[in-house]
Amino acid sequence: MEKKIQDDINSRxxxxxxxxxxxxxxxxxxxxxxxxxxxxxxGTVKGKKTGKYATSDWMEIEKQRGISVTSSVLxxxxxxxxxxxxxxxxxxxxxxxxxxxxxxxxxxxxxxxSAKGIEPQTIKLFKVCRMRGIPIFTFINKMDxxxxxxxxxxxxxxxxxxxQSYAMNWPIGMGKEFLGIYDRYNxxxxxxxxxxxxxxxxxxxxxxxxxxxxMTATSYYKQALExxxxxxxxxxxxxxxxxxxxxxxxxxxxxxxxxxxxQTFLETFLQFAPPPQARKTREGEDVEPESxxxxxxxxxxxxxxxxxxxxxxxxxxxxxxKFERGMSVNVPRLSKNFKLSQTTQFLADxxxxxxxxxxxxxxxxxxxxxxxxxxxxxxxxxxFQFEALPQFTPELFVRVAAKNxxxxxxxxxxxxQLVQEGAIQYYKTLHTEEVxxxxxxxxxxxxxxxxxxxxxxxxxxMETMGSKVARWIENEEDVKESMAGQRALLxxxxxxxxxxxxxxxxxxxxxxxxxxxxxxxxxL
Ligand code: G4P
Numbered sequence: 361m362e363k364k365i366q367d368d369i370n371s372r373x374x375x376x377x378x379x380x381x382x383x384x385x386x387x388x389x390x391x392x393x394x395x396x397x398x399x400x401x402x403g404t405v406k407g408k409k410t411g412k413y414a415t416s417d418w419m420e421i422e423k424q425r426g427i428s429v430t431s432s433v434l435x436x437x438x439x440x441x442x443x444x445x446x447x448x449x450x451x452x453x454x455x456x457x458x459x460x461x462x463x464x465x466x467x468x469x470x471x472x473x474s475a476k477g478i479e480p481q482t483i484k485l486f487k488v489c490r491m492r493g494i495p496i497f498t499f500i501n502k503m504d505x506x507x508x509x510x511x512x513x514x515x516x517x518x519x520x521x522x523x524q525s526y527a528m529n530w531p532i533g534m535g536k537e538f539l540g541i542y543d544r545y546n547x548x549x550x551x552x553x554x555x556x557x558x559x560x561x562x563x564x565x566x567x568x569x570x571x572x573x574x575m576t577a578t579s580y581y582k583q584a585l586e587x588x589x590x591x592x593x594x595x596x597x598x599x600x601x602x603x604x605x606x607x608x609x610x611x612x613x614x615x616x617x618x619x620x621x622x623q624t625f626l627e628t629f630l631q632f633a634p635p636p637q638a639r640k641t642r643e644g645e646d647v648e649p650e651s652x653x654x655x656x657x658x659x660x661x662x663x664x665x666x667x668x669x670x671x672x673x674x675x676x677x678x679x680x681x682k683f684e685r686g687m688s689v690n691v692p693r694l695s696k697n698f699k700l701s702q703t704t705q706f707l708a709d710x711x712x713x714x715x716x717x718x719x720x721x722x723x724x725x726x727x728x729x730x731x732x733x734x735x736x737x738x739x740x741x742x743x744f745q746f747e748a749l750p751q752f753t754p755e756l757f758v759r760v761a762a763k764n765x766x767x768x769x770x771x772x773x774x775x776x777q778l779v780q781e782g783a784i785q786y787y788k789t790l791h792t793e794e795v796x797x798x799x800x801x802x803x804x805x806x807x808x809x810x811x812x813x814x815x816x817x818x819x820x821x822m823e824t825m826g827s828k829v830a831r832w833i834e835n836e837e838d839v840k841e842s843m844a845g846q847r848a849l850l851x852x853x854x855x856x857x858x859x860x861x862x863x864x865x866x867x868x869x870x871x872x873x874x875x876x877x878x879x880x881x882x883x884l
Contacts, residue, residue: 361650365682365718369649370635372720374444374677376462378486379471380479384501388471388616389434389445395623396436396443432662432675433722441630444722448485455801456782457660459752459884460733462488464659464677464722467495467633470609471616474500474507474534478520486521489606491750491884496523496609497629504552504615506535511587514611524608526598528628529621530588531613533580540575541613541621542584544591545598545628549575552620567592603632636720639679641744647680649719654681654689654739656723657746658731661781673724674731679746681739683717689737691730692745698737700725733782753883754785754798757825757861758805761795767818774816779854784808786854787861790841796851796861797822798830828861829868834879843875 379385434445446465448458462468468489470482489496500513508516510531517525529541532549540551542563549561549569564570567588575581602608610632614621638646639657647655660675688699717723725731736745762771775795779786784805785798799805805822812818828849833839836858844850847867848860860880862868872880 361652361681366650368442368682369719371440371442372444372636372718373441373467373630373633374446374465374636374720374722375467375469375633376446376448376465377469377471378448378462378482378489380473380476380481383471383473383476383479383482384616385471388499388501388622391616391619391622392443392445392626393434393436394619395626396438432724438626439630442720443630444720446722454481455799455804455807456752456754456785458485459488459800460659460749460782462492462494463749464657464675465494466635466637466720467497469629470496470498472498472500472513472517474502474513474613475505477508477513477516483520486523488752488884490521490523493606495603495606495632495634497625497633498525498609498611499616499625500611500613501616503531503534503538503541503613504618504620510534510613517609517611523606524596524602525611526596526603526608527591528598528610528612529614529624530584530591532575532584533578537580538615538620539578539580541624542588543624544588546624550621550624551575552615552618600632604634636679640747642747643744645744647744647746649680651680653742654683654687655679655742655744655746656683656737657749658725658733658735658737659749661727661731661733661783662724672727672729674727674735676723676725676737678717678719678721678723680719682719683721683723683739685716687739689739690741690743691735691737692743693732693735694730696730698730729777732780749782750884751785752800753830754800755827755830756799756802756805757787757828758797759794759823759825760797760808760820763819763821770816771812771818771820774812774818778808778811783811787851787859789849789851796825825861828863829865831860831862831868831880831882833858833860834881835877838878843871843878 377385377389432447434447436443446461448461462485470486472478472482486496498517514525514527517523528545529543531541532539538552540549542549547563549563551559551561561573562570568585569576596608599608603610612621612625612628614625616622636649638648640646656676656678658674658676662673662675686699686701688697690697734749738744762768775786778784787796787798788794789796797805797808809820809822812820839850839858841850844860847863848871851859851861853859860871862871868880
């Protein structure tokens, strides 16, 4: 492979920011873009209103600056690296797509609100990152506000998430008294309110400030020194290998809003975040990013919600080689070749045509209904397929039927295609074969309803079943229908595997106590 392409691949850093809504993901993303030169004055950009991306704002920035800011993939250059940030919505548009996006990244940044600690959505997303064994970096945000004690937050990380942590820096005070951070990694103190040019102060071999500063008289400074001493003696040590495996999370304290600690975070993150990683084929072989052959997999399909445009975009994470517009690719599932002339790097009003991209990048392919989530695309004649994307345990369920029974054929066709596409999960009751749909986010049902009408001309009626705890069964042959009941509905999934839908955790535990020989398990 040409050295230039290899260098391009090595410069890629592809990651997602995971967080519970309101932890500050939008705010930090803005600041990162600002450092990347994508936005000249970060302060003037308001990314979000009333809990939802103000998409128009992003598009406006995009038009003004001619840069790539959309809610799907953000790209910028910093310190010789090409950074790709994949969006994982934490809001009402949370869905299986959100989880699958994490299949396409090489690292994750976990944003935590210092006053709230680890919140439910963060736990869900964290688990998926953990399962993949990718490095996870933690940014504890909003230090300009009064929050939990830093040691308590570190403990919470370890206890709630079960991941060990290493504080890269340590806050000196917080809220109104937030004086700065003790940067353990760079051996310096970064001032929250720098005097003149003096933003960084060096620390000496004893770990104390090496220069005169009024801060040394404060109790916050003394407390921070004491804490750092304690971390040095009793805390985990920094271990790059364990970071790479996702066993140890480097923790940064800061404030996205006041843009404090963000640049140091970005620089340190880029130093340790991995370049594009190899992916396994179904046969268990690694496909290295530097492999000559272009390959990638589809992790998301975005259908245009506008009925005037029936096109869809399939998002491809490039695993190896180089993409060039107009190239011909093979989709082994279909044994079919496609010429990739209509490609886009970003999803926005003004989609930007991409001519070249390399391993680590994300490209969008215009799709007229050929691709499925999980599809492998390979340049030339290659025929391997990447490991299947995992199926996730849905939490929300509805019963669904066609309003007009005469439309039952289209109804089943539509469901089949949307299920294959990964938009929704399919279940059916044992004998009556009523259709039940499962999702991880409410929006999936709305999209389903909309698309059934727009694309298959079927009006559906949906009856909410609410949230359920879905469990698959290791020893299906031992399950008897009499074990099912009101609180433990027995259904089949699309592969005809039996699944219990429990009313809640309590019902599941009750079932397990009563039938200890039935071994339940959940998907991711
Ligand atoms: P999200 O994308 O994770 O949902 O969070 P977002 O960045 O939108 O931030 C949620 C709220 O928290 C916003 O306030 C934002 O200004 C605030 N915030 C983010 N980072 C910090 C920080 O470091 N310190 C403080 N004090 N606040 C922070 P909002 O009032 O809900 O929204 P807005 O009207 O200001 O946009």
